[in-house]
Amino acid sequence: MRAEVVHELREILGRAGLISEPGRLLTYECDGLALLHERPELVLLPRTTDECARALRVLHREKIAVVGRGAGTGLSGGATPVKGGVVLGTARMRDVLEINAVDRYARVQAGLVNVDLTLAVEELGLFYAPDPSSQHACTLGGNAAENSGGPHCFKHGSTTRHVLGLVIVRDDGSVLDLSRPAVDPVGYDLVGLFVGSEGMFGIATEITVKLTPTPAVTETLLAIFTDLDAACDSVSDAIAARLEPSALEILDKLTIEAVEASVFAAGYPKQAEAVLLIEVEGAEAEVEMTLAELSRIVKQRGAIDVRRARSAAERKKLWAGRKGAFGAMGRIAPDLYVADVVVPRTKLRELVAATTRIAREKRLKLANVFHAGDGNLHPNISYDRRDADEVARVLRAGEEIMRVVVAAGGSLSGEHGIGIEKQAAMSLVFGDDDLRAMCRVRDAWDPEHRMNPGKLIPVHVCREMRNAERPR
Amino acid sequence: MQPAELVDYAKTLDCIHCGLCLRTCPTYRLTGAEPSSPRGRIYLMRAVAEGQLEASDATYRGELDFCLACRHCESVCPAGVRFGEMIESARAGLSAVQHRPVLARLARWFGFELVLRSRWWLSASASAMRFAQRTGMARLLGRWGEALLAMPLVPPRSERAPLAATHGARAPRRGSVAMLEGCAMRELYGRVNRATVQVLTGIGFDTHVPAEHVCCGALHAHNGELDAARDLARATIAAFEAFGDDAIVTNSAGCGAHMKGYGQLLRDDARWRERAQRFSRRVVDFSEFVAAHAPTAFSTGAVRELGTLTYDDPCHLCHGQQVRAQPRTLLELAGARRVELADAEACCGSAGIYSLLRPADSRAVFEGKLAAFEASGADVLVTANPGCHMQWESGFKRAGSRARVLHLAEVLACALDAPAARRDG
Numbered sequence A: 001m002r003a004e005v006v007h008e009l010r011e012i013l014g015r016a017g018l019i020s021e022p023g024r025l026l027t028y029e030c031d032g033l034a035l036l037h038e039r040p041e042l043v044l045l046p047r048t049t050d051e052c053a054r055a056l057r058v059l060h061r062e063k064i065a066v067v068g069r070g071a072g073t074g075l076s077g078g079a080t081p082v083k084g085g086v087v088l089g090t091a092r093m094r095d096v097l098e099i100n101a102v103d104r105y106a107r108v109q110a111g112l113v114n115v116d117l118t119l120a121v122e123e124l125g126l127f128y129a130p131d132p133s134s135q136h137a138c139t140l141g142g143n144a145a146e147n148s149g150g151p152h153c154f155k156h157g158s159t160t161r162h163v164l165g166l167v168i169v170r171d172d173g174s175v176l177d178l179s180r181p182a183v184d185p186v187g188y189d190l191v192g193l194f195v196g197s198e199g200m201f202g203i204a205t206e207i208t209v210k211l212t213p214t215p216a217v218t219e220t221l222l223a224i225f226t227d228l229d230a231a232c233d234s235v236s237d238a239i240a241a242r243l244e245p246s247a248l249e250i251l252d253k254l255t256i257e258a259v260e261a262s263v264f265a266a267g268y269p270k271q272a273e274a275v276l277l278i279e280v281e282g283a284e285a286e287v288e289m290t291l292a293e294l295s296r297i298v299k300q301r302g303a304i305d306v307r308r309a310r311s312a313a314e315r316k317k318l319w320a321g322r323k324g325a326f327g328a329m330g331r332i333a334p335d336l337y338v339a340d341v342v343v344p345r346t347k348l349r350e351l352v353a354a355t356t357r358i359a360r361e362k363r364l365k366l367a368n369v370f371h372a373g374d375g376n377l378h379p380n381i382s383y384d385r386r387d388a389d390e391v392a393r394v395l396r397a398g399e400e401i402m403r404v405v406v407a408a409g410g411s412l413s414g415e416h417g418i419g420i421e422k423q424a425a426m427s428l429v430f431g432d433d434d435l436r437a438m439c440r441v442r443d444a445w446d447p448e449h450r451m452n453p454g455k456l457i458p459v460h461v462c463r464e465m466r467n468a469e470r471p472r
Numbered sequence B: 001m002q003p004a005e006l007v008d009y010a011k012t013l014d015c016i017h018c019g020l021c022l023r024t025c026p027t028y029r030l031t032g033a034e035p036s037s038p039r040g041r042i043y044l045m046r047a048v049a050e051g052q053l054e055a056s057d058a059t060y061r062g063e064l065d066f067c068l069a070c071r072h073c074e075s076v077c078p079a080g081v082r083f084g085e086m087i088e089s090a091r092a093g094l095s096a097v098q099h100r101p102v103l104a105r106l107a108r109w110f111g112f113e114l115v116l117r118s119r120w121w122l123s124a125s126a127s128a129m130r131f132a133q134r135t136g137m138a139r140l141l142g143r144w145g146e147a148l149l150a151m152p153l154v155p156p157r158s159e160r161a162p163l164a165a166t167h168g169a170r171a172p173r174r175g176s177v178a179m180l181e182g183c184a185m186r187e188l189y190g191r192v193n194r195a196t197v198q199v200l201t202g203i204g205f206d207t208h209v210p211a212e213h214v215c216c217g218a219l220h221a222h223n224g225e226l227d228a229a230r231d232l233a234r235a236t237i238a239a240f241e242a243f244g245d246d247a248i249v250t251n252s253a254g255c256g257a258h259m260k261g262y263g264q265l266l267r268d269d270a271r272w273r274e275r276a277q278r279f280s281r282r283v284v285d286f287s288e289f290v291a292a293h294a295p296t297a298f299s300t301g302a303v304r305e306l307g308t309l310t311y312d313d314p315c316h317l318c319h320g321q322q323v324r325a326q327p328r329t330l331l332e333l334a335g336a337r338r339v340e341l342a343d344a345e346a347c348c349g350s351a352g353i354y355s356l357l358r359p360a361d362s363r364a365v366f367e368g369k370l371a372a373f374e375a376s377g378a379d380v381l382v383t384a385n386p387g388c389h390m391q392w393e394s395g396f397k398r399a400g401s402r403a404r405v406l407h408l409a410e411v412l413a414c415a416l417d418a419p420a421a422r423r424d425g
């Protein structure tokens, strides 16, 4: 990049808003998926929408690619600058701008960490419902870009159900203000369109989100199984019985061992083959009824014990264990590959077993911890990125898992996004016509393909589109 | 030296790059910059070990220096990364490859090799500091002088006298303990040491203080002077072996966390490894010891007269030793009017000599803490570490606040010696 451009950007953002030393840039070469990496030429950390817009105008003029980044906890390589260019981080944009407890919304800067919003509104009897396991690190901007979920999204729905408005800085540095706290968008729902766009439609700088009232009663159950299949079957049964707990999460034996060895040890019994973590919230009578039904189901399916959290502290501990599960896998091997497939909930048992089989065939260590209620599996494969052969086997296993799941009527990703990791697999679910339609939507937002290039759309479709655009 | 020896390579592999540490890191909070986060620093260490980055890279050193080594990240790391140990070895690696300017080397030598190794030099420096503070001569010392003037006044020589070697129990005898007098604690907060003795003897323990001991080496280790730290560890172990298996009580969180890790520090030293492990098992923080032996000795009500108290967790007590409940419980049982401090586990910016080396960053970190204190409505800040004690005192002074800082031992001593206590005891 030309020195004058760097200088110009530094003038806009100040010294603290620009990182250009090669050593420091190295730390931006990947996100939570360390498998694939590429060092950016420059990192920009604006403080405000205005700074962000002015910087993007310069990058537009210079035709430089821009990759948005929140906290870099993404698991599909979304924030990795595969085509070089500039990483634009929101880590300094973390102000709470407005809280309206009556109309129940908050307007915040996009770099605010998910849990900090809940902490800011807790005293008002409100919370922000989508709770990714990474909620102590990930940003609301990243959540919006990935349409993230979390254990409690089983009841409350994923991020898209909670984003009311956005301020977006577009590829050319223009600012699109869509921040009305209204529930029903008039005209095209551009906010809905942006959520889940993986940084390819522009940079969100402000987000208006819905706040949810803290339920009157919350109860947590831990059902203990000596058999993973039985845990899966009880979830299928609970869904069939039309029960609506707020969360249904399964952890298998390997995951339990890792969690119990960590600072987040939650008291999951180590001899269990699986535990099912259940949360139910609402009015007291309704909660008790649901709990009774669920207890009956898990016992029928062979749970050897059902424990109920006795205090808020105990509940918190059970959840901290669940949410620390990915990280705890660091005890098993240096790296972790997290698949994110969604399966029909009537087929939980078979497909969980299929993932285990695939890993075994490839001599890989697999742990399962997943949002069972949504059928969103996270087969976690431990590996060491320094072992090229193992890396190849991991990638093949990931692909096979997606194939098996898609063949059974499932989907590639529940919440982590496509990024670079599942890009090729898009063709498993979408025909070229579908993908071309997606490309045309992207063209409307980013005609030069400078926003997070090289993601989501399979390479062959991009190439074909580019050829078609050439003047004949 | 091979690149892989410049850092603790094996430990860098424990990091799975999930980012759950980011939000706890004081320097990431200040800057929002990935390289200034634990995950980023580990990434850089690994890059050095794997030959992707030169250890002499100025930004690498900059990021290591910027870290406060508060170890908050360890408390939230699901993978169990031992960041404190990693930053110490990475800093030691830096010392091996980097040429510091002559003046900096001289200052390090003076501090680590002279002052922190000899009681005479320690006491002489304290006197010199007091002189410079009182006469305003400190102003002539530039940046260092400014830091010196911002510090609380070094107490007069009479308050810096060493503790007697033995203090008999003042209540029915329950046993005996050995106590670490410390280097900075003795020179700057002799009153805390005296309060500690008062409490320990007041709950029935003969208290022994090894006469010639100088420093446990924590400051050396935190700053990458690992060879000196090992020397001092061996001397400390030897000094305390004279007291059999008695508990070694310390009122300094930084020293306690470090001494509990001697086993790890001397793991490659065949002759000392086991002695070190045995020593480490004996080390307890003052609050742990008192809570285990006499938690209810302080219920006199005298503590209420101090006003509203709030306890700020020293990093090396909560993150380094997992001691969180005991100080709070003791304050409760002593009948204190206590409020919680928001974000009590966040670093105050003291970080040993960091506040002297990087005063601006140290103050920036402190700002959030001061705001939390003001919001708490407390009159007294209770701590359990000399570095934090000094940071809070200078912070209050700068802000023109009338709030006081007390060590937990001082609070308990005041409860113990109230007339009611004598009646009960």
Ligand SMILES: Cc1cc2nc3c(=O)[nH]c(=O)nc-3n(C[C@H](O)[C@H](O)[C@H](O)COP(=O)(O)OP(=O)(O)OC[C@H]3O[C@@H](n4cnc5c(N)ncnc54)[C@H](O)[C@@H]3O)c2cc1C
Pocket (backbone or CB within 6 Å): A031, A032, A067, A068, A069, A070, A071, A072, A073, A074, A075, A077, A078, A079, A090, A110, A131, A132, A133, A134, A137, A138, A139, A140, A141, A142, A143, A144, A145, A146, A147, A148, A149, A150, A151, A198, A199, A200, A202, A203, A204, A205, A326, A327, A415, A416, A452, B017, B018, B019
């Ligand atoms: C331990 C762990 C647990 C996790 N658990 C869950 C979970 O339960 N549920 C879940 O859904 N995910 C989970 N994730 C994945 C990840 O945390 C989410 O995808 C999260 O939303 C990413 O947020 P981030 O701020 O880290 O974004 P990043 O990783 O920095 O970026 C993610 C994507 O969003 C884009 N982006 C970021 N900010 C903006 C912005 N302001 N405007 C436009 N685009 C932007 C980036 O370009 C990139 O494509 C987990 C990850 C980890 C490491």
